[in-house]
Amino acid sequence: MKAASPLPSPSCRFLSPAMDTYLDGELSPPQLVEVETHLAQCACCRERIALDRALRASMKRIPPLRAPDSFRDRMRAVMAAERFLQEQKQAPWTQALPVRCHNDSTNVLPFRRPGKVAAATQTVLVSSEPLFGRVVSWTERRSRRTLPVRYAAPFVMAAGVAFLVSVHLPSPPPAKTSTSPSAPTSFQAHVGLDGIVEDLISLHAQPLPPEVTQPDEVRRFDPFVGVPVEPPKLQRFGAKWEGGRILPLRNSRAAVLQYSMAGGHRISVYVYDPRRVRPESSTLKQRVVRDTPIYVGNIRGYNVAATERQGIGYAVATDLDEPENIELIAASAP
């Protein structure tokens, strides 16, 4: 009943693997001759080749997968952070800034005006100085404000670089007595709470768009942050969930969870691994709320509160009042 389709001859079977190689264009010339001679005689194998060719054409039509832009940005930051860590390990910290420059990479860089970036770096260098009792001058603050948002990521990275450099410089002015002198190596392993807070404030002041907008998705941040990330339920304060993103810190990363409130208020909740952070602080005051120490302070006009609960670090930055901030941090750290 079957229309006689010739069954493959032994040579078909023998040459079958070579057909793939033939289509891939990887046969040696003698093999090529052998296969083509067979193809000229064998309708079945010609049909097979035609089908395989069609199949391959279909495979090529599978739409290429593109990495999402947010992922690309994150990987860029991950690599920069990794390079920075390596350079820190290799180079003694007395060396100049661990920044490698390649002028040909301008088309990748999010900024194209070196002057402006230098200005930004300068500003961060100074504005991270509260640790040493410096005051940020008006002009520096103004130049900082005029920076477009898209500069914020390099800005935060720059803050990381600048912070470490300013900490590591051999002769800082005698800072506040509360900063206990410790070996430089401990600075590398642990960043002070003040340094973290500086980064957090920078991101709160000039927020980046969220990488995820679904509350469930923030769990994906867990491996990057090193602690479980759970968006706090701040709805009862009238806060509306906006989204979350990863914030590269000096030696780790934090998750930033962004909320908005009526009246144009914004709330940034940060979740970080507190093992990488020294709790003592020179700019934040310690208060005890419900038997838990909470660090509070006002930095550059923003109220900040930070605490630790069950091995997870939480910080909140808002333009709300301090009591409201304490309520928020208490609600964020369940």
Added chain:
Amino acid sequence: MTPPPPTELCEVDSFEKDALAHLDAMYSVACRLTRNPVQAEDLVHDALVKAMRAREQFQPGTNMKAWLLRIVTTTFLNQYKRGGLERDVLEGPNADPLADGWMSSSTMRAMRDAESLALQPLLQEELQAALEALPEEFRLAVVLSDVEEMSYKEIADIMGCPMGTVMSRLHRGRKLLKSALYEQAVALGIVDEAAEAEPTNLDEYRAKRRLAAR
């Protein structure tokens, strides 16, 4: 005191820039390997961190895409190694599920023609599904060859195996793909299974001939 400001600040160095240029390929291969975009992102993340740590081992001027994809592949295989699975496929009873010559010429023509007709988008989806269903080492070989269009040599480098192994994985992977598509073609009525009768292989054919000769 204020530390001297850097003259210039660059966020991305040339190695990172080159690596980012291959991010789509890494992500694409990672998606095909893990079959899950979230895991794919984790995999690429891990691979890029490894690449950064091993960047001294990369020789500039050599094939960076292959180097990065090799890191993705080994990271995946180390993390998700599923012991005996591949052995089962290679040596189990289904080792050769689609005997050569199983499909008649008319079937092959029908499947091929469907490609150019209205069923194309449907088959496209089926093809993706069939690709995802392949055992991982076959899938990787087929993706690298047919989607990423890499040479046998590059695939051998990436998979860390001899070229002969690449060829056999490709051959078997494509055979499994064709077999899955054949089933699909029958289900869609593109091919008439009855006309194809029972799957025949050479041994059965010879046995029948022997019987008929008696």
